Amino acid sequence: MDKKTTTCATEDSNTSSSLISDDLRSFYATHGLDIDRLVDHKSQNDKARATSDGNATFASRFVRLNPRFDREETLRRLKEELASSSDVASCDPVPIPWLDDKLGFYVLPGNFRLVQSPCYQEGRIYGMDVSSGAAIGALLSDRYDKNRTVEANSNHMTTRQEPFRVLDLCCAPGLKLCAIADYLPQATLQPSSTIVVGVDVSEHRIATCKKILQKYHLPIKQQPDEATTEISTQKQQSSHMREQKIQMRLYCADGTTFDQPYNHNQLLPKLVFDSQSALEETGGKRKRMNKSARARERKRLKSLVTVDFDCGGDRHQPLPSADNNNHQKEEDPAVPRKEDTSSKQQHPWKAKLFDRVLVDAECSTDGSLKHIAKQINAAVNGGAVAPMLTNAAELSKLVELQKQLAATGFRLLKPGGTMVYSTCSLSKDQNENVVAWMLETFADKAELIPVEFSVGGAAEGESGDNTLMGPRVSTGPLGVRFEPCLPPPNESGGTATITTNYTGGGFFLAKIRKRK
Ligand SMILES: C[S@@+](CC[C@H](N)C(=O)[O-])C[C@H]1O[C@@H](n2cnc3c(N)ncnc32)[C@H](O)[C@@H]1O
Numbered sequence: 449m450d451k452k453t454t455t456c457a458t459e460d461s462n463t464s465s466s467l468i469s470d471d472l473r474s475f476y477a478t479h480g481l482d483i484d485r486l487v488d489h490k491s492q493n494d495k496a497r498a499t500s501d502g503n504a505t506f507a508s509r510f511v512r513l514n515p516r517f518d519r520e521e522t523l524r525r526l527k528e529e530l531a532s533s534s535d536v537a538s539c540d541p542v543p544i545p546w547l548d549d550k551l552g553f554y555v556l557p558g559n560f561r562l563v564q565s566p567c568y569q570e571g572r573i574y575g576m577d578v579s580s581g582a583a584i585g586a587l588l589s590d591r592y593d594k595n596r597t598v599e600a601n602s603n604h605m606t607t608r609q610e611p612f613r614v615l616d617l618c619c620a621p622g623l624k625l626c627a628i629a630d631y632l633p634q635a636t637l638q639p640s641s642t643i644v645v646g647v648d649v650s651e652h653r654i655a656t657c658k659k660i661l662q663k664y665h666l667p668i669k670q671q672p673d674e675a676t677t678e679i680s681t682q683k684q685q686s687s688h689m690r691e692q693k694i695q696m697r698l699y700c701a702d703g704t705t706f707d708q709p710y711n712h713n714q715l716l717p718k719l720v721f722d723s724q725s726a727l728e729e730t731g732g733k734r735k736r737m738n739k740s741a742r743a744r745e746r747k748r749l750k751s752l753v754t755v756d757f758d759c760g761g762d763r764h765q766p767l768p769s770a771d772n773n774n775h776q777k778e779e780d781p782a783v784p785r786k787e788d789t790s791s792k793q794q795h796p797w798k799a800k801l802f803d804r805v806l807v808d809a810e811c812s813t814d815g816s817l818k819h820i821a822k823q824i825n826a827a828v829n830g831g832a833v834a835p836m837l838t839n840a841a842e843l844s845k846l847v848e849l850q851k852q853l854a855a856t857g858f859r860l861l862k863p864g865g866t867m868v869y870s871t872c873s874l875s876k877d878q879n880e881n882v883v884a885w886m887l888e889t890f891a892d893k894a895e896l897i898p899v900e901f902s903v904g905g906a907a908e909g910e911s912g913d914n915t916l917m918g919p920r921v922s923t924g925p926l927g928v929r930f931e932p933c934l935p936p937p938n939e940s941g942g943t944a945t946i947t948t949n950y951t952g953g954g955f956f957l958a959k960i961r962k963r964k
Pocket residue numbers: 617618619620621622623624625647648649650653701702703704808809810811
């Protein structure tokens with residue numbers, strides 16, 4: 449690939465724009481994103497933020513409401529925050545019309561300062577791109593299925609005895625995991641009890657994930673000052689909705705091997721959080737644990753691993769590596785494996801299967817405006833912009849990881865279950881090609897479920913149907929693309945307002961079902 453770079457003439461963005469190679473520039477151009485404008489946009493906004501200049505345009509700021517707080521109250525407080533800000537115009541948060549209202553997504557002016565917002569600090573709102581909401585909608589509801597013929601199988605769900613199991617295989621820092629837990633009680637599925645399992649290979653990211661669950665009071669823990677939450681109101685209104693219990697567990701583990709059978713030589717994945725255990729330990733209150741409480745928690749977690757792994761019904765099988773199951777140890781390759789002829793090897797521990805699996809895979813993040821901006825910042829300090837995209841060896845390693853994650857996710861699905869594969873990359877290699885590989889590799893079992901998102905049910909391709917408060921969506925034969933989009937140049941004057949066009953990052957998602 450030609451690594452020639454050209455220099456952009458814009459004074460503010462000169463340094464950063466000149467770091468962008470031509471191949472990267474044309475990559476973005478094919479997705480309708482003018483990378484030089486993005487660089488401009490970013491430097492303009494950095495300047496505007498620093499000087500509180502209201503003349504900048506900003507990509508939309510999407511937020512998702514925490515359903516454990518009263519929705520009206522959160523909206524009222526948000527409106528107050530907008531009214532008292534000097535940077536943004538006084539306005540109402542606007543709901544996203546093409547996404548299930550129960551997902552709780554709203555758009556705010558792009559320069560709304562999220563981290564400084566009291567609503568955000570209190571855990572009333574999450575900062576989350578609307579395309580991520582689409583991934584959760586596709587995962588847990590059939591309302592976006594293009595060929596949907598029947599209502600969700602809620603009857604079946606409400607009568608089934610076993611819990612509904614959802615896996616998020618690359619879960620950290622946990623925004624989609626929280627959205628899964630928040631949406632499930634309100635989604636069309638309505639199972640009576642639910643287990644949500646999050647897995648991530650990164651120890652520090654899974655630690656962040658645990659903190660995020662705590663910040664947002666998950667799982668379902670009503671705030672003492674909120675007598676009526678959205679969920680409880682809905683429960684009262686809808687008599688057929690049964691009490692929902694959600695258990696959440698987090699594992700620090702490699703998602704590419706999470707499905708493998710574990711015998712006594714291997715260690716089961718490390719369970720780092722169990723909601724039930726956390727509630728018992730803290731009595732439902734958020735509090736810092738002392739050393740002995742942490743030791744008790746570790747012990748409890750160790751015994752709990754069996755809830756997600758079983759040994760073919762043989763409850764007496766010892767856990768793999770009985771001495772210390774909670775520490776991942778590398779096997780020393782120099783030490784020969786002991787031959788095991790005992791029953792342990794005949795009944796290895798296996799991960800239980802799931803009804804829904806989300807594989808929000810590690811990717812080159814080239815579709816995320818925030819990540820591009822971060823990269824440009826890093827590039828100014830001597831880094832490289834999108835090295836994963838422009839380095840063939842790194843890209844193919846990454847694609848291999850994505851395939852392994854997608855394949856593991858698929859193997860962990862129950863027959864009849866569905867998975868969503870998603871990335872925030874625009875590259876075909878990491879999206880459509882991975883999906884095509886999945887369909888080929890699991891040809892006898894995998895089928896693609898076409899999904900679509902549109903406003904007011906307008907047909908795909910009709911002008912206006914997919915631009916109003918909606919992303920530029922393109923539904924291809926192998927998935928849905930949310931193309932990145934910036935606000936029109938020099939649109940605003942004075943304080944920033946909500947732009948009626950979606951402005952945000954790129955995203956890809958595909959829904960795959962495992963045939964029965
Ligand atoms: C795109 S991020 C996930 C974002 C997350 N779903 C959310 O909404 O907050 C990808 C994640 O994959 C994790 N990851 C990378 N390789 C992995 C592997 N082999 N197994 C499990 N997780 C992995 C990374 O640590 C990273 O947290």
